[in-house]
Amino acid sequence: EIVLTQSPATLSVSAGERATLSCRASQSISSDLAWYQQKPGQAPRLLIYGASYRATGVPARFSGSGSGTEFTLTISSLQSEDFALYYCQQYHQWPPFTFGPGTKVEIK
Amino acid sequence: QLELRESGPRLVKPSETLSLSCTVSGGSINSGSYYWAWIRQPPGKGLEWVGSIYYDGTTYYNPSLKSRVTISLDTSNNQFFLTLGSVTAADTALYYCAMDADRWFDPWGQGMLVTVSS
Numbered sequence: 001e002i003v004l005t006q007s008p009a010t011l012s013v014s015a016g017e018r019a020t021l022s023c024r025a026s027q028s029i030s031s032d033l034a035w036y037q038q039k040p041g042q043a044p045r046l047l048i049y050g051a052s053y054r055a056t057g058v059p060a061r062f063s064g065s066g067s068g069t070e071f072t073l074t075i076s077s078l079q080s081e082d083f084a085l086y087y088c089q090q091y092h093q094w095p096p097f098t099f100g101p102g103t104k105v106e107i108k
Numbered sequence: 109q110l111e112l113r114e115s116g117p118r119l120v121k122p123s124e125t126l127s128l129s130c131t132v133s134g135g136s137i138n139s140g141s142y143y144w145a146w147i148r149q150p151p152g153k154g155l156e157w158v159g160s161i162y163y164d165g166t167t168y169y170n171p172s173l174k175s176r177v178t179i180s181l182d183t184s185n186n187q188f189f190l191t192l193g194s195v196t197a198a199d200t201a202l203y204y205c206a207m208d209a210d211r212w213f214d215p216w217g218q219g220m221l222v223t224v225s226s
Binding site for chain 1: 156157214
């Protein structure tokens with residue numbers, strides 16, 4: 001089973017600043033990585049697939065990069081609605097699909 | 109626009125079977141080469157993929173749950189189902205259904221909290 005680790009666990013950022021979230025895989029997963037955003041009381045929402053492709057309707061301030069074992073989700077200028085939990089998910093080797101433990105982006 | 113909605117009992121007794129339905133609207137469950145998935149999230153914790161079913165009925169399960177899980181579908185009613193047997197308190201979670209578009213999940217249902225308690 002491929003294990004994903006995310007860092008930091010919590011990221012404190014001011015509105016308008018850049019946020020950089022990391023996801024690391026226990027073995028190479030090529031570009032088979034997705035990112036999700038989850039707000040309190042809501043289901044996760046797909047942001048990025050294929051490590052760098054934005055899902056439909058996702059603002060351009062969200063970008064994904066990386067391949068192999070190291071991946072990054074960048075939010076270029078944080079808006080108030082971006083404070084949430086972010087999860088990465090690998091689909092390179094399944095079953096099972098696995099998720100990272102999440103990064104909470106909170107207001108500084 | 110595709111929408112998914114979970115339904116079923118919100119309280120299940122220990123050792124009994126959890127049964128949930130997911131109703132899909134805005135599209136046909138057997139159109140296109142899509143999988144349909146169940147994912148769960150214990151309160152305050154992360155996400156765990158439970159299993160997926162292909163439109164032709166082929167299933168894939170999380171090995172950690174495989175002995176207790178069955179996923180099935182009813183194409184005539186545009187629904188798919190989750191049964192999880194011999195539940196314990198550790199199975200208390202928000203259960204989401206989702207479309208497995210190409211091994212990522214989008215869209216998701218709103219989720220349903222199922223509590224295992226006597």
